Amino acid sequence: MSLVRAENLTKTYRFGDIAVPAIKGVDFSIDPASFVCFVGPSGSGKSTLLNMIGCLDQPTGGTLKVLGTDIATLDRRAAARFRGENIGFVFQDFNLIPVLTAYENIEYPLIMVQEWPAKKRRQQVLRLLAAVGMADQANKRPDQMSGGQKQRVAVARALVSNAKLVLADEPTANLDHDTAYRIIELMRKMRDEFGTTFVFSTHDPKIMGEAELTFVLEDGRIPDGAGKGETHHV
Amino acid sequence: MSNVLKIAARNLLRYQRRTLLTSLLIVIGMVAVLLFMSVSGSFKAIMIGQFTDSVLGHLEVHRKGYVAAIDALPLNLNMSPQAAVKVEEALKQIGDVETWSPRLKFGAMFSTFVETTSIRINGIDPQREAAALPLLSGRLGAGQKSGPLLAKGEIIVPALLASGMKVKLGDTVVLVTTNRDGSVNGKNFTVRGIMEGLSGPGGRDGYVHIDDARELLRIPDAEVSEYVIRLKDMTHLNAVAKQLKQALEGLSNTEGKPLLEVHTWADLSPFANIARMIDVLTLFIKIMLVAIVLVSVMNVMIMAVYERIREIGTISAIGTSPGKILSLFLCEGLMLGVAGTLVGSVISMIVIYALNIWKISFVFGQQQTVVLSPSLGLGQVVAIAGTVIVVAALASLQPAWKASRMDPITALRHV
Numbered sequence: 001m002s003l004v005r006a007e008n009l010t011k012t013y014r015f016g017d018i019a020v021p022a023i024k025g026v027d028f029s030i031d032p033a034s035f036v037c038f039v040g041p042s043g044s045g046k047s048t049l050l051n052m053i054g055c056l057d058q059p060t061g062g063t064l065k066v067l068g069t070d071i072a073t074l075d076r077r078a079a080a081r082f083r084g085e086n087i088g089f090v091f092q093d094f095n096l097i098p099v100l101t102a103y104e105n106i107e108y109p110l111i112m113v114q115e116w117p118a119k120k121r122r123q124q125v126l127r128l129l130a131a132v133g134m135a136d137q138a139n140k141r142p143d144q145m146s147g148g149q150k151q152r153v154a155v156a157r158a159l160v161s162n163a164k165l166v167l168a169d170e171p172t173a174n175l176d177h178d179t180a181y182r183i184i185e186l187m188r189k190m191r192d193e194f195g196t197t198f199v200f201s202t203h204d205p206k207i208m209g210e211a212e213l214t215f216v217l218e219d220g221r222i223p224d225g226a227g228k229g230e231t232h233h234v
Numbered sequence: 235m236s237n238v239l240k241i242a243a244r245n246l247l248r249y250q251r252r253t254l255l256t257s258l259l260i261v262i263g264m265v266a267v268l269l270f271m272s273v274s275g276s277f278k279a280i281m282i283g284q285f286t287d288s289v290l291g292h293l294e295v296h297r298k299g300y301v302a303a304i305d306a307l308p309l310n311l312n313m314s315p316q317a318a319v320k321v322e323e324a325l326k327q328i329g330d331v332e333t334w335s336p337r338l339k340f341g342a343m344f345s346t347f348v349e350t351t352s353i354r355i356n357g358i359d360p361q362r363e364a365a366a367l368p369l370l371s372g373r374l375g376a377g378q379k380s381g382p383l384l385a386k387g388e389i390i391v392p393a394l395l396a397s398g399m400k401v402k403l404g405d406t407v408v409l410v411t412t413n414r415d416g417s418v419n420g421k422n423f424t425v426r427g428i429m430e431g432l433s434g435p436g437g438r439d440g441y442v443h444i445d446d447a448r449e450l451l452r453i454p455d456a457e458v459s460e461y462v463i464r465l466k467d468m469t470h471l472n473a474v475a476k477q478l479k480q481a482l483e484g485l486s487n488t489e490g491k492p493l494l495e496v497h498t499w500a501d502l503s504p505f506a507n508i509a510r511m512i513d514v515l516t517l518f519i520k521i522m523l524v525a526i527v528l529v530s531v532m533n534v535m536i537m538a539v540y541e542r543i544r545e546i547g548t549i550s551a552i553g554t555s556p557g558k559i560l561s562l563f564l565c566e567g568l569m570l571g572v573a574g575t576l577v578g579s580v581i582s583m584i585v586i587y588a589l590n591i592w593k594i595s596f597v598f599g600q601q602q603t604v605v606l607s608p609s610l611g612l613g614q615v616v617a618i619a620g621t622v623i624v625v626a627a628l629a630s631l632q633p634a635w636k637a638s639r640m641d642p643i644t645a646l647r648h649v
């Protein structure tokens with residue numbers, strides 16, 4: 001069973017009479033525990049697609065099933081709950097909460113989104129801090145961390161509530177090449193360790209080479225339907 | 235919940251200067267209101283006390299129509315002895331009544347054998363009058379305050395009249411009056427005391443013993459012009475007034491109309507209007523405080539939401555429910571209110587304490603200096619603090635609501 005399945009998926013933005021088609025009918029499927037990349041030129045629809053997979057936005061046509069749920073059926077509140085339970089996010093600009101330490105940023109979803117008991121929470125946060133190699137930086141605030149360190153914390157935050165799917169829209173765009181490469185490595189290591197599916201987007205050809213399955217988006221379409229590369233199976 | 239508070243507190247500390255300025259505004263507002271309330275409250279209490287405890291009592295009972303004609307001191311509107319007995323019986327029944335004093339009032343000519351003028355006289359029972367009006371003897375001149383208020387054959391002269399007529403203690407004066415039947419009668423008195431004036435009704439009255447008054451007026455029966463009533467607790471004023479009215483309702487004249495009427499001190503004194511003005515002023519100052527808190531907290535919270543749009547987008551994307559986001563921002567505004575309130579209350583208490591040590595005094599009319607002793611009831615502080623906190627919460631409600639309704643994609647894209 002696939003984790004994400006899109007059938008003839010479309011998304012058209014509308015401003016009054018003007019319609020901007022961003023996704024023009026795509027079909028793809030993503031298996032559990034895969035490491036997937038969407039690439040394409042600027043404006044090709046990568047962010048639009050990832051937003052829909054992340055249940056942040058609704059399709060205007062076709063169907064999109066994430067973990068077996070047709071996301072068109074989710075209202076605002078249900079979508080928020082669905083994201084909190086199943087999906088982790090890594091952002092281009094890290095988006096850590098500035099007033100919280102690394103530890104507290106990772107802990108945040110376990111407090112504010114899910115309600116884990118304190119002891120279990122602590123174990124989980126420490127485990128992820130160690131997994132992303134930030135155990136010795138636990139008490140630093142975001143403004144005391146480098147970009148790479150921030151993104152490591154962000155990856156830990158995305159994984160902390162045992163998400164089955166992590167979406168990362170251009171997670172390396174604000175990092176230098178070496179750091180970018182190491183973040184992608186970290187994500188793949190996390191996939192191996194936790195079995196979480198990672199879907200990310202990028203412009204960078206070297207980064208896209210790290211993906212096991214690559215979909216190329218061009219002007220809202222995926223010309224080469226199946227995607228390049230072999231699908232990883234657990 | 236404690237985590238929401240923690241995050242809210244950290245966010246407030248992140249913008250230290252802004253938080254400080256806003257709380258300062260709330261603190262200043264709180265202090266202004268609380269100080270105004272305590273000082274004006276103290277002023278009001280002292281002034282009201284002067285009237286109730288040295289002239290008017292808390293309540294007065296008259297025959298119907300007497301108060302309307304009080305300037306003429308009409309002898310034909312006195313209460314009959316039977317009615318007076320009924321009043322006293324009724325007063326005995328009411329637990330809140332501490333004591334009462336009957337008065338027989340009349341107008342007379344006051345003569346020093348050299349000069350003559352008119353005077354208003356209260357015939358009083360010295361013991362009862364002193365008990366019902368504990369501050370009355372305090373208005374007597376220096377050296378005259380101790381001992382019984384008055385003995386038979388003695389008169390207390392108002393200071394204004396004494397200085398104008400050059401009357402001294404121990405002088406013999408004569409009172410001449412016309413009684414109800416139109417015949418004239420006179421009697422000699424020794425000046426026992428000179429009483430400081432007090433602006434307002436009864437502030438310039440002379441006092442003689444009620445028995446002398448009856449003799450002078452040739453009233454053999456125990457007629458009474460008015461009863462001055464002192465309550466144990468002035469806060470029960472209106473309730474007791476009502477109770478007394480009901481108790482006296484049974485007494486009616488030949489036409490079946492009520493014979494007696496009950497007035498509170500406020501009905502009889504023009505100072506009641508000043509007291510009311512003070513209350514209105516207090517209300518306006520409270521409204522200002524509400525406005526200050528509302529505008530300043532709303533302003534900071536709107537800024538806070540605007541500056542953190544991307545942060546809101548982030549926490550919303552990772553699944554924080556709208557309710558939690560709302561509570562995060564609501565807590566921030568609430569904490570501002572609570573912090574300002576706490577500091578404001580503490581500063582106010584300290585200042586009020588200091589005012590009591592320094593003893594602020596002022597002179598009222600011809601009276602001896604009155605020392606203000608501002609005080610604040612816990613209830614008043616709690617009410618103001620509660621208002622500020624509620625207003626702070628209301629002020630953050632709109633920005634917090636806006637934050638909780640934000641679309642995560644739009645918020646995340648915000649630069």
Ligand SMILES: Nc1ncnc2c1ncn2[C@@H]1O[C@H](COP(=O)(O)OP(=O)(O)OP(=O)(O)O)[C@@H](O)[C@H]1O
Nearest residue numbers: 013020021022040041042043044045046047048049
């Ligand atoms: N909120 C929106 N309203 C209207 N049009 C939009 C909106 N978001 C995206 N678009 C349009 O949809 C198309 C796809 O945009 P999208 O952001 O998905 O591209 P992208 O592949 O992520 O580009 P980039 O690499 O620059 O991030 C573009 O033509 C863009 O102008």
Ligand SMILES: [Mg+2]
Nearest residue numbers: 046047048169
């Ligand atoms: Mg994009």
